[in-house]
Amino acid sequence: MTDLEIAKAATLTPIVDIADKAGLKEDQIEMYGKYKAKVNVTGLKNQSIEGHKLVLVTSINPTPAGEGKSTVLVGLGDAMNQLDKQTMIAMREPSMGPVMGIKGGATGGGYSQVIPMEDINLHFTGDMHALTSAHNTLMALVNNYLQHDNALNLDPRRIIWNRVEDVNDRTLRNVITGLGGVTQGIPQESSFDITAASELMAILCLASDLTDLKARIGKIVVGYTHDKVPVSVAELGFEDAITILLKDAFKPNLVQTLAHTPTLIHGGPFANIAHGCNSVIATKTALQLADYTVTEAGFGADLGAEKFLDIKRPVLGKTPDVVVIVATVRALKYNGGQSVKELTTENIDALNAGLPNLQRHMQNIQSFGLPTVVAINRFTSDTDAELNLIKEYCAAQGVTAVITESWGKGGDGTLDLAKEVVQLTTKPANFTSSYEADDTIEAKLNKIVTNIYHGRSVSLTKKAQNQLKTFAKNGWDKLPVCVAKTQYSFSDDAKRLGAPTDFDVEIREFVPKIGAGFIVALAGNVMTMPGLPKQPAALKMKIDAQGEITGLF
Incomplete structure (x- = not known):
């Protein structure tokens, strides 16, 4: 069965019951249909997170297809609840770019999924649209200011605020706007980023409350004057209007896994071109409600985990108690030089050549002073010889490696990892940042x-x-x-x-x-507006007269 077929066959629990399971009262949620809700976090503002455990899931450097980090994340949350450890999951929202492109969605897979899968991977509760609209509204207001007033002497050539879209569209990377004459605006070179890379996305994910959200929006620098003095949103007077557009998007989204684990999905910055972590408000809400919170950081630990620890952690006010590094046989063989087309073939030499990639990620997390475990996300093509080699290699580095089968068995296939994680949360952490705050x-x-x-x-x-x-x-x-x-x-x-x-x-x-x-x-040559592949995932998607969708992963 495909991920979508598994998700469609699931029996969903009404979201009011999931909220109750999480410890939320009915007046603390706002319904978006029967199976989705926004959480009003106001009543939780002063609730302590002292003594509550945070588990961060990251990974090694992936192959182009991704390695199932979100699948392990969901399976781990389900497994910890099976161990009677009150657990919530906090993860990022999918972007339409990867969904329609090549990577797919971000709700896990197989029997370790967050549902309703179709809704979450498509329009969900409209957060991405709100962010896109708010970002582009600010651009329109800035251009209008240039056209009619410009009392601050803002230089049209030094505008650094641009536009965004939640799609992969390479043709928008560099554009010229304002053509058509005097009444059509001032001609400018401009550009588009994908919404996941926008500053408003980062602000939404780092703000602690609405007041902080507005203050951060006010600090946005949109450009410079002719004298090269930075001009902020607050100086232009637009911070309230933009905050109003984001007031509902700022509330975390509550859904459930196939095993009915309460899950908060909120914010979706990419880790390769942004800071790669779900919102502080969602993670803190989960920490306030549950004894254990399992969260993620995008892509490899060199990106998402470093940014979680150096950018998100100081704002969250909580250091992870355990870090899980997801590795796969095929990703290690890819890093060892085996071609993508041959990754399902046993190759001990390529695996040995790729293992230093895993070793470096383990070394990095240990350098932060955090307890570490490796989750080997098992695929059907993996051989016992390959899996045992990884376990032995990790043991030699002083790290336990646990085989997980989250995709095929859900929480049942992740129980051994959950037991190791729970045990590691009892060990002391001695966190050290990768740099000092007052470094240049x-x-x-x-x-x-x-x-x-x-x-x-x-x-x-x-x-x-x-x-x-x-x-x-x-x-x-x-x-x-x-x-x-x-x-x-x-x-x-x-x-x-x-x-x-x-x-x-x-x-x-x-x-x-x-x-x-x-x-x-x-x-390097990293782009903040990705492009679509030659054969985008959109080509496989179908919808019938009854509205039934197929081909979504």
Whole structure:
């Protein structure tokens, strides 16, 4: 059976009962049909998370098809509830880009899924649309300000706010707007990002409440004056209007797994071009309601986990008690040089060559001072020899590796991992960040590149060097750094697989996201607006006269 067929065959529990199971009263949820709800978190604002456990699920560098991190995440949450450990899951919302592209959705798979799968992977409760509309409304307001007033002397050539769409559309990467004459606006070079990479997405995911949301929106820098002075949303007076557009999207979404584990899905920044973590408000809500919260960080631990620990953790006010690193035989063989078409064939040599990739991720998480376990996400093509080799390799590194079968067996196939996770939560953590808060941006980058990526150094283009001088002048030179780079390699080159060491990471430019509270460093040729593949997933999707959908994964 496909993921969609499994999801359709499931019996859903009314969301009011899931809310009750999570400890939410009926007046704390807002219904979006029978099986989805928004959570009004106001009543939980001062509820303590002291003593509640947080489990972070991350992974090694993936193959182009992904390796089932979300599937393991869901299976783990279900398994922990089977062990009578009150558990909630907090994860990101899918973007339409990957759904219609190549990677698929983000609700897990097989018998470890979050449902209603079709709704979540398509329009869900409209959060992505609200973010897109709010972002583009701000652009329209800025352009209108340029057309009619411009009392602050904002320079049309130095507008750094652009537009977004929740689709992969390479034709929108570079555009010219305002053509057609004087009444049509001021001609400008502009661009589109995918919504998942927008600053409003980051702000939604890092804000602690509506007041903080509005304050962060007010700090957004939309551009510079002719004298190169930054201009913020608050100076233009638009912060309330944009916050109003996001007031409902700011509330976390409550759904359920196939095993009826309460799940909060909220916010969807990508980890390769954004900070890769679901919202602080959703994670904190789960921590307030449950004894254990299982959450995720996108792509490999070099991206999502580093950003969770260095960007999200200080705002959340909670360090993970355990980190789960998801690995697969096929991803390790891919990192060892085996072609994608041959990953289902046993190849001990390729596996041995790829294991240093896993070793580096384990080493990195241990360098943060956090208890670590490896989850081997088993595929039917994996052989006993391959699986045993990974377990033995991890044991030699002082880390337990547990085979999971979340896709085929749900929580039952993830029980051994759940037992190991529960046991590790009793061990002390001695957290250390990858950089100091008062380090300069360049110093932070060098520490990430040398200590997390294990490269030689950072190189900056002339443009990036000049930007750092501007940031220092504006007082932004001590902000956290969010590196945007390929997810397939520790380096900035997607073809350098495994565990490379002899490389530099080039930062071609920086993007200040002052409302979000960090600086994005664009490495290599990474794009903030992805493109669709030659054969997009959209081609396989069908709908009949009764509205029944097929071909969705």
